[in-house]
Amino acid sequence: MLAQITPADLTQWLASVPAPATPVVLDVREPWEWQTASVQADGFTLVTLPMNDIPARLAELDPHSPIACLCHHGARSQRVALFLLQNGFDNVVNIAGGIDAWSQQRDPGVPRY
Numbered sequence: 001m002l003a004q005i006t007p008a009d010l011t012q013w014l015a016s017v018p019a020p021a022t023p024v025v026l027d028v029r030e031p032w033e034w035q036t037a038s039v040q041a042d043g044f045t046l047v048t049l050p051m052n053d054i055p056a057r058l059a060e061l062d063p064h065s066p067i068a069c070l071c072h073h074g075a076r077s078q079r080v081a082l083f084l085l086q087n088g089f090d091n092v093v094n095i096a097g098g099i100d101a102w103s104q105q106r107d108p109g110v111p112r113y
Helices: 007-016 031-036 055-060 075-086 098-105
Strands: 003-005 024-027 045-048 067-070 092-095
Touching: 003 007, 007 092, 007 098, 067 075, 067 098, 075 092, 092 098
Parallel strands: 003 092, 024 045, 024 067, 067 092
Antiparallel strands: none
8 A cells, every 4th residue: 555645744754764764755757847846855865757767767766765756746656656666665655745735835935837
């Protein structure tokens, strides 16, 4: 079962990651979307990989790192999170509401589009 967290819950999720693991926020949006609105890494490593590139670049991700997937509204990131779980990743969550919710709940400085 895929866990869903909101951007408001991210701090609690980050705090639950046992040391020395470094949590990852995997932004699966397209490059033009990153240029329009992006998050700042704070307590996590930000990795940007477009959704369609994930299968070919799966080896770039550590299957043992805690990963929170992010997109615009949460649908693409949910598909990626499920794909990761099906491919041996053991600590994956979806950020429900995506960067749009991030702007509303966590950082109003992130533009909405």
